Amino acid sequence: MNHRPITEDDLHGYVDGVLEPERQAEVASYLEGHPEVAERVATYSSQRKLLRAALAPIADEPLPPRLNLARMIEDRRRRVVPKWWAIAAVLLVCIGGLGGWVIRGALETKGQGLTALAQEAAYSYGVYAPDHIRPVEIRASSSPELVQWISNRLHQPVKVPDLTTSGYRLMGGRLVATSHGPAAMFMYDDDRGTRLVVLARPMHEDQNGPMAPHSGDGVSGFAWADDGLGYGLVGPSAPDALKPIADEARKQTRSMI
Amino acid sequence: MNDMLQQIEPLIPSLRRYARALTRNAATADDLVQDCLERAVSRWHQRRDGDARPWLFAILHNLAVSQFRQQATRGPHIALEAIGEHDVRQDAVQENQLIYQDVMDKLARLPEDQRAVLLLIAVEDLTYAEASKVLGVPIGTVMSRLSRARDRLQQELEQATKGTQAGPAQLRSVK
Numbered sequence: 001m002n003h004r005p006i007t008e009d010d011l012h013g014y015v016d017g018v019l020e021p022e023r024q025a026e027v028a029s030y031l032e033g034h035p036e037v038a039e040r041v042a043t044y045s046s047q048r049k050l051l052r053a054a055l056a057p058i059a060d061e062p063l064p065p066r067l068n069l070a071r072m073i074e075d076r077r078r079r080v081v082p083k084w085w086a087i088a089a090v091l092l093v094c095i096g097g098l099g100g101w102v103i104r105g106a107l108e109t110k111g112q113g114l115t116a117l118a119q120e121a122a123y124s125y126g127v128y129a130p131d132h133i134r135p136v137e138i139r140a141s142s143s144p145e146l147v148q149w150i151s152n153r154l155h156q157p158v159k160v161p162d163l164t165t166s167g168y169r170l171m172g173g174r175l176v177a178t179s180h181g182p183a184a185m186f187m188y189d190d191d192r193g194t195r196l197v198v199l200a201r202p203m204h205e206d207q208n209g210p211m212a213p214h215s216g217d218g219v220s221g222f223a224w225a226d227d228g229l230g231y232g233l234v235g236p237s238a239p240d241a242l243k244p245i246a247d248e249a250r251k252q253t254r255s256m257i
Numbered sequence: 258m259n260d261m262l263q264q265i266e267p268l269i270p271s272l273r274r275y276a277r278a279l280t281r282n283a284a285t286a287d288d289l290v291q292d293c294l295e296r297a298v299s300r301w302h303q304r305r306d307g308d309a310r311p312w313l314f315a316i317l318h319n320l321a322v323s324q325f326r327q328q329a330t331r332g333p334h335i336a337l338e339a340i341g342e343h344d345v346r347q348d349a350v351q352e353n354q355l356i357y358q359d360v361m362d363k364l365a366r367l368p369e370d371q372r373a374v375l376l377l378i379a380v381e382d383l384t385y386a387e388a389s390k391v392l393g394v395p396i397g398t399v400m401s402r403l404s405r406a407r408d409r410l411q412q413e414l415e416q417a418t419k420g421t422q423a424g425p426a427q428l429r430s431v432k
Binding site for chain 2: 015016040044051052058059063067069072073149153
């Protein structure tokens with residue numbers, strides 16, 4: 001048998017137990033024939049055991065209150081959210097001033113609050129729902145990643161409604177630009193390929209708003225807001241058909257608050 | 258947010274252990290861990306790859322290194338080792354106290370980069386690749402530091418034995 005030579009790295013790998021079983025065995029048989037190396041390797045192993053034993057109790061100690069991670073996350077959320085609102089307010093002022101020029105037409109929405117949200121949801125539907133190449137940026141198969149990304153960008157936890165009971169599966173989602181900052185867009189489809197879009201973003205106005213219907217350009221939808229987070233659901237179906245789906249979505253998004 | 262909690266929380270005991278072994282002082286170590294966790298919470302979304310462990314150890318390690326640097330300019334590195342003795346000793350099982358104490362004392366004599374690599378690999382079970390990421394050095398450097406760390410620690414341990422045989426005067430001069 002022609003073995004690869006045993007290197008210094010192999011000896012350490014042997015001590016740390018990270019070699020492939022086959023290589024581990026090769027090193028073991030090498031050590032049998034080289035007692036002086038075997039002795040050195042044995043000292044490495046006993047060091048390893050000693051260090052682990054000496055330090056093990058530290059990991060078993062109860063955590064001091066100041067290392068309470070859940071509290072840290074909560075504290076940060078409280079600190080970050082108001083800050084974000086301040087930025088959003090400044091942005092709104094800027095958009096009000098400059099925006100009329102720069103993004104006139106493209107993202108202009110009439111009104112504020114839920115009316116604006118409903119319109120933004122309809123725009124997103126108009127742009128992304130007919131797309132057959134890449135309607136979503138992150139697919140449903142990576143939904144934890146999607147939720148993480150969206151929640152981070154919106155600076156608050158956003159839940160993706162599960163509409164399977166209404167016959168719609170989540171396709172995925174993406175971050176979209178609105179005149180009120182970043183928004184999360186989730187897309188769904190049913191067995192016939194009918195697509196729905198749910199847009200979610202933090203609300204500056206209408207932080208709590210009852211479900212309001214809207215329609216136009218062959219689509220209809222519903223918009224609502226709970227605790228500062230607004231949702232708009234848009235689809236090609238008639239309002240009557242969409243209403244139960246919107247109700248279901250709202251029920252789910254509320255249950256997380 | 259839940260995801261962050263679930264991934265980070267189980268790692269806190271290891272982070273504390275690593276920080277304590279590096280600094281040999283419980284309060285200093287927990288300061289570092291606290292700082293590390295706060296940074297982790299605020300930068301969670303900037304994390305590139307899936308595994309939170311090497312990422313957290315890297316944050317902690319960098320904080321520890323910059324603290325060592327600050328202390329080095331002020332000079333009290335030796336004081337740290339002296340304070341830390343009690344913390345490790347307290348936790349050790351009674352009969353093994355002295356042996357554990359001894360190995361921690363010897364470990365403290367290793368250069369900081371060797372100590373770090375040995376702790377990350379032999380105690381915290383990071384892979385060589387993960388340790389290379391945490392320490393920001395190529396894997397070849399990790400291996401050579403690991404090798405030097407083990408040889409050096411062995412020398413320290415053996416020297417102590419010889420020192421005991423040669424008498425207390427010898428022991429004092431080792432220190």
